[in-house]
Amino acid sequence: MARKGSLDLAKITEAAVALLDEAGLAELTTRRLAAKLGVSSPTLYWHVKDKAELLDLVAEAICADAFEIDPDLPWRGQLASGLRQFRALLLSHRDAAALLRERPPTGPHRLGHIETTARILLGAGFSEEDTAGISRLLTAHVLASVESQPARKPDEGFLERLAAYPHVSRLGPAFAKQSSEDLFELGVDVILDGLAARL
16 A cells, blocks of 8 residues: 555546546546555545546646647648647547546646637637637537547448438438548638638
């Protein structure tokens, strides 16, 4: 058993991120984390108040890397770069999108990412109201692109039923070949085109 004094927040957070990657968000509990660290639950609570605080620590840790965005790019290029880096960050940890959706951004790393988006949008000329909404829209698009599940294989009678829907039938080959990456990039293009028109 590790002693209370041998733990610190850095060790706890590192172990919690590892547990997230190994077992997923549903299994990221203080009891399992204490067992992973070789301590009792009361010892863990000397450092972390409750599960909510633990999840906030993990969310901050997985968002610790700042986005590297070229300030000389036009605003569209800066946003696209940030969105791609955010998606890559989420894909590097199991259930990261679900975690960030569950916990509000309160720490410096996550708020720093929002600050970057707000700086780009305000600098492009969007109003404060639009910037607030657009930043949430962009975040939602990235989270959805990471959380999307692959389509299930249709049952045997599906193609026959589909014949009654000629326009949907035309889309079959496109549906079949589109990856989550393709959908993400399409969404980025559509959103940025819409933002440019709005601006």
